[in-house]
Amino acid sequence: MIIWGLLSLLLFAVAYGTPIGDQDEDIQVQENFQAERMYGKWFDIAIGTTCKWMKNYKDKFSMGTLVLGPGPSADQISTTSTRLRQGDCTQVSGEYQKTSTPGKYTYYNPRSQAEAGTSHTSGALVVSQLFTALGFQSPQTEWHVSIQSYVFRTNYEEYAVILMKKKSSFGPSTTLKLYGRSPELREDLIESFHQLALEMGIPEDSIFILANRGECVPQETENAPQRARRAVLPQEEGSAAGPLPTYIGNKEDSCRLSRDSGPCSGMLSRFFYNSSSMACETFLYGGCLGNGNNFYSEKECLQACRTEAACRLPVVPGPCQALVTRWAFDAAQGKCITFSYGGCKGNGNQFYSEKECKEYCGAPQLAVKIVIRGDRNTGKTTLWHRLQGKKFIEEYIPTQEIQVTSIHWNYKTTDDIVKVEVWDVVDKGKCKKRGDGLKLENDPQEAESEMALDAEFLDVYKNCNGVVMMFDITKQWTFNYILRELPKVPTHVPVCVLGNYRDMGEHRVILPGDVRDLIDNLNRPPGSSYFRYAESSMKNSFGLKYLHKFFNIPFLQLQVRQGCCPVVLGVWDRLDLFPL
Incomplete structure (x- = not known):
């Protein structure tokens, strides 16, 4: 088998007492190499490398494809690399220079970035097409990069072995790459490649087969970069194409x-x-x-x-x-x-x-007041923050008194912009202490108390257009609060009963049926407004879209009172088609 001929070359280098990576002149490319026969599609099969960066991220690499073809001029070849990068299927195309030795591709640029300017000349783009396909970064002018790439062995119809040697300010590295015309290669070829990499001094844990996750189809093609920029790299080599994870955050x-x-x-x-x-x-x-x-x-x-x-x-x-x-x-x-x-x-x-x-930016055409009620530690304040688009906070901080905010909400059927005034209600607030001056130690005079703004001080249901009653589905006493408070809500006000902490459903003690039984047995008079039940998790925002849908009800009620338009009448009777 042809690939085994590589081992004899390695043994030749080892016999002279020098690793193959240091004997450039001893590296032989495929005999009678014919570049045209390399044209077409190749699949990445396996990699062996001394590059520490690639070793550290080897689990992130997956199989991609490389398409070779004739370039714009006789001394160039065209390349198109397609692979998954950060979860997106992307395609990078470019043209690279041939050298006087068929099957050998080199690059060297000793200049600083200031000397190089902002763009490479066409002669400077002497980077092997396989360098980009491997997922390494494009060489930067300030690195003093020297790259030599060799089509080591190939039978053109089944496999190709490529050797890449790189020298830069980060030190030398050697990478061996196995390509196949199909995503599956014979086991003996893969085993021979593995043995070859070991003989070259590549560590066992730096030789790996790329995971085949299927051939991806890109949405658009972007040209290979023709301009240099300053590389912001750690003290290891980096990659522009390797599938490193992207940032995930709020x-x-x-x-x-x-x-x-x-x-x-x-x-x-x-x-x-x-x-x-x-x-x-x-x-x-x-x-x-x-x-x-x-x-x-x-x-x-x-x-x-x-x-x-x-x-x-x-x-x-x-x-x-x-x-x-x-x-x-x-x-x-x-x-x-x-x-x-x-x-x-x-x-x-x-x-x-x-x-x-x-x-x-538009001025709201209507204003709606929504009141959030519930016992302590049920997530009222977190919901209040979530409705403003703020992030989830794990720590429980008791709210001392009623707090109010305004958000803009859009009624999608008519594009009406509504100012929603959201009240985070505290049943009994903590009184503040106010003194006229500094309190001296052992001073018997007590500071004057300020009244807390809470549900005992204010009628929170005055001018209210909707109520959200929250409880914790894992705590019975929070549901008992709902049992006590629901009958106090004015009958014309629609209510959404919201079972929070759905993400802790395995500890549930309140079932949805319990809530529906409660609603069915309230015995509200005919003509009373709507009651709905939904569940939520403030941790992952589950249920917020249903809550925004609930806002339709108080909005439409307000429209009717103010003399609604025909489109409002058309949807009024269909509100129950949107179960929470």
């Missing part, structure tokens, strides 16, 4: 982070939210790690991070000439207007529809 918090290109050296154009300018700006993403302030498009970035403060920004067309129609809020006129956006360097005061502009 998007609201991510919008406040600084841009982070990550440690890898790709050149993917992305957007980040600049909280100072309240605009989404472009940056070059390396392809791995980084943080969550990283978006594929300006639209995605703005819709994730823009706040209502953007409505107070000026209308900025930007210097570019794309001239697409956008919406913006004109504070002087107090309404949303259209303008021509150039396509770059705008700010957050640009919206993709009139509806979106009004949701952020």
Whole structure:
């Protein structure tokens, strides 16, 4: 078998007492190499490497494909690498130089980045196509990188073995790669490759077969980068194409982070939210790690991070000439207007529809009051925060008195913007102490007490349009609170009974049937408003979309009282078709 001929070459190098990685002249490429016969599709099968970075992340690599073909000129070949990167199927294409030795591809650039400028000449792109396919970073000018790649052995129709030797400021590394015309190769070929890698001095734990997760189909193709940028790397070699995990975190918090290109050296154009300018700006993403302030498009970035403060920004067309129609809020006129956006360097005061502009900036047409009630430690305050788009906080901090916030909610059928005033109700607040001056030690005079703002002090149901009654499905005493409080709710006010802590369902003591029995046996008079039951988990936001749907009921009731339009009448009778 042909591949076994490699071992004799290795033994030749070892006999001279020098590892093969240090004897460039002794490395022989495939005899009578014919580049045209290498054209077509190849699958990544196995890798053996002395690169510590690849060893550390070997479990993250999966099988990809490499398509070789003729280049734009006779001394070039074209390459297209397709693989899963951070869960997305991406495709990178490029052209690379041949050398005077058929089957050998080299690269060397000793210049600093300042000397190199911002772009490579075509002659400098002498990087093996297999270098990109392996998932290494494109060589950066300040690294003093020297790369030599060899088509070591191939029979063109079944397998190819590629040797890559790299020298850089991080030190030398040797990588051996096995390709196949199909995703499955004969076991004896794989075993021979494994033995070959061991003979080359590659450690056993740095030789691995790539997982076959199926051939992916990319949505779009991006050209291989032709411009150099500063690589932000750790003290190990990095990768622009290797499937490192991306940052996963709370998007609201991510919008406040600084841009982070990550440690890898790709050149993917992305957007980040600049909280100072309240605009989404472009940056070059390396392809791995980084943080969550990283978006594929300006639209995605703005819709994730823009706040209502953007409505107070000026209308900025930007210097570019794309001239697409956008919406913006004109504070002087107090309404949303259209303008021509150039396509770059705008700010957050640009919206993709009139509806979106009004949701952020338009004056609410109606106001609805929603009251959240429940016993202590049932998640009332967490729900209050969640409705404002804030993150979940594990720690329980008792609320001292009633707190109120306003959110904008959109009735989707008519695009009405509604101001929802949400009350986090405390039944009995903690009184505050107020003294006229410094309290001296052993001073018998007591400080004056301030009345706490709680349900004993205020009639929380006054002007109320809807009530959310919360209990903990794992605690009977929180459900007993619902039993006591529900009959006190005015009969015209719709109620959503919300069973929280659904994520702890294995400890449940209150069943959904218990709640429905309670509702059925309340004996409310004819014409009373709606009661609904839903379950939620503030930890993972489960149930919030049902709660927003519940807001339809108080909104439509308010519309009817104020003289509703026909569309409201058309949906009023269908409210029960949306079970919670």
